[in-house]
Amino acid sequence: MSRIGRAPVKIPDGVKVEVDRRSVRVTGPKGELAVPVGRGVTVRQEDGRLVFERASESPEHKAMHGLTRTLVQNAVTGVTEGFSKTLQISGVGYRAQLQGRNLTLQVGYSHPVVIEPREGIELEVPNQTTIVVRGIDKQRVGQTAAEIRAVRPPEPYKGKGIRYADEQIRRKVGKAG
Template sequence: MSRIGVAPIEVPGGVQVDIGRDEIKVSGSRGELTVPVGGGVSVKEEDGTLSVERESEEPEHRAMHGLTRSLLQNAVTGVSDGFTRTLVIAGVGYRAQLSGQDLTLQVGFSHPVSITPREGIQFEVPQPTTVIVRGIDKQRVGQTAAEIRGVRPPEPYKGKGIRYDDEQIRRKVGKAG
C-alpha cells in the first residue's frame, strides 16, 4: 500500500474542492488550481478531508495513487498558503532589481538579464542580493526559481552566482602552487 497515497488531506476553512470526473478544482483565497485525476484512482471528500483510493494493485494504478494525492495536497496548500522559493545572489557587483513585474539581474555579463514572470508568479526583491519567487502552483514556483538560478549557477571556486537560500555549495581548492 502506498504510504503517501493513503494519507488523508486536510482541507482548511476557506478552501472549496469541486470533484469532477477527470479533474478536481481547488479554489481558495489566493486563487484556483485544477488537478487532473489519473485512471484507476478516485477521490472522495468526507468531513473536511480528502481521501484518494485506487481500483486495483496494477502498477499504473499504484503509481497514480501517490502522485494524485501529492498533487492534491500541493494544490490545497497552494490556494491556502502559497509557495515561496528564495534565491541568494553572491558576487561583487551582482544584484537584482524589479522593473515593473520583470526581474532584472546584473550577474557579470556585459548586459542585464531580464526575466518575465509566468502567469501566477510574483517576484520580490527585499535586498539587491535576495530574490523571492511566490505563487500558488508549486511546480511553476520551482521551475521559475530554477530558471533564475540557471542564469548564473554558483561556481565551486569562489561561490559566485545565484543559489537557493538552503543550498550548500561544495567549495573546491584552487590550484596548488
C-alpha cells in the first residue's frame, strides 16, 4: 500500500471540504481550490479528516493514490497558510521593480522584461534584488517562479542571473592561460 496515500489528510478548523465523485473542493480563509480525484481513487470524509482508498493494486492506481492525497494536502495547506517562493537577482545593474501588478526586470537585455502574474498570484519586491511569489495554488506559484527565473537563468562562471533563494550554483573555473 502507498505510504503517502495511506496517511489521512487532517482538516483544520476554518476549512470546509466538499467531496464529489470526481473532485474535492477545499475552501478556507485564503480562498478556494478544486482538486481532481485520480482514476481508481475514492475519497471519504470521516471525523475531521479525509481518507483515500484505491480500487486495486495496479501500478496506475498506486500512483494515483499517492498523487491525489498529496494534491489534496497541498490544497488544504494553500487555503490555510499559502505558498511562497523567493528569487534572488545577482549581477551588476540587474534589478526588479513592481509597476502596478506587473513585474519589470532589468537583467542585461537592451529592453526591460515585463511579466504579468497569473490569476491568484501576488508578486512582492522587498528590495531591488529580491522577488517573492505568493499564492494559494502550489503549482501556480512554482510555475510563475520558474518563468521569472527563465528570463535570465544563473550562469556558472560569474553566477549572474535570477536564482531561487535556496539554490546553489555550481561555479566553473574560467579559461586557464
